[in-house]
Amino acid sequence: MDKTVGIIGLGIMGGAIARNLVDRGWTVVGTDVDQSRCTELSAAGVRIAAGAADVARAAPTILTSLPSPKAVAAVAKEIAEAGVERRIVAEVSTLALDDKLAFQQTLAAAGHVPLDCPLSGTGAQAKNRDLVVYASGDAAAIQSLSQLFGDFGRKTVNLGAFGNGSRMKFIANLLVAVNNVASAEAMVLAMKAGLNPDDVVDVIGAGAGTSRVFELRAPMMAQDVYEPATMRVSTWQKDMAVIEAFARELGCETPCFSATRPIYDEAMRQGLGDQDTAAVCRVLEDKAGFTR
Structure with a gap:
């Protein structure tokens, strides 16, 4: 598989995931509104992109780890408008179900495959790959990401329909x-x-x-x-x-x-x-x- 992944949001969770994936041979293309995080993760081997659209252009698979509904909506819109072919976009944040469903609708309308994949675990557990991925959405897409999820977590569960992860x-x-x-x-x-x-x-x-x-x-x-x-x-x-x-x-x-x-x-x-x-x-x- 193409071991290039995008990560939008390089905070406590996204940053730890990015480091683990770099350590396991992935090319990680990341971005964050906080430039200090970008600088820190660049030193750890992450290729820093200018924004979400640039991440979408560079990576066939994208993880979004974002702090608010507003940020998630803005990123979904930017990916949808990036003019790229089908991308699998796994949203790993904890958000209200309506916000996840709006994310799904925006990306699906643009031909992408959104997944709802919140994570069980703290930032400390993320550093140690001690996360459980609560995956939901398209079953084939979830299966295709098994290696990716396995390289930053200890277990992935497929919970069925989009939203069940949340x-x-x-x-x-x-x-x-x-x-x-x-x-x-x-x-x-x-x-x-x-x-x-x-x-x-x-x-x-x-x-x-x-x-x-x-x-x-x-x-x-x-x-x-x-x-x-x-x-x-x-x-x-x-x-x-x-x-x-x-x-x-x-x-x-x-x-x-x-x-x-x-x-x-x-x-x-x-x-x-x-x-x-x-x-x-x-x-x-x-x-x-x-x-x-």
Whole structure:
């Protein structure tokens, strides 16, 4: 297969994917509105393009990893108007379903094959190729990208119709939101009880109470160090709003998820927006009157 791939959006996730693909022999053509990211990724072997249309002209397959519905719509329009033959375009961001469907419509009308492929995993997991691709859309197109997905992730699942990838990601992120706050709650209770936080990480991490989120975030909580962020609190607010709207539309109560929302909101009020979401531990420390 042609091992040339375009990546539009070279942030925490897109940048890590780009590095992994370069390391595995891919020619990666990338772009980002942040020129510092372009400079950093150019030094890592990514060929930097002027914009989305130039990426589309250079690569038969494109991954888009973008921060907002506005950015996704603009990129879809630019690819559609680039005047290139059929491209497979896999959108890997977490966005509302309506935004993904608008992306699909714009690209399909121009003769391209859009896929909805959000990723399960943090930025730290992306660096280690520990991502799961929730692929949905055209089955043949998904199959044709199996090597690509395998070179930056550990597993790919084909979930069927376009949009099912996003639906599954909403479920996964609901659990992440709950497990992250639950991990912080447990760490604060343990520390206030006089337990060594490093011991808590080791002991709980080896027992029935553990989770992937605890294993990733509890060490940060133990050290009270939340940078570099694998998922910023400010970005997570966007994902939580999407899940909340999705559940509301279906008329489904989410009491555990809903209980976490004020804690993330408080993290924003405390100026922790650029910190990792594990920083909710500080919010719960304040509520418990605990000082390290």
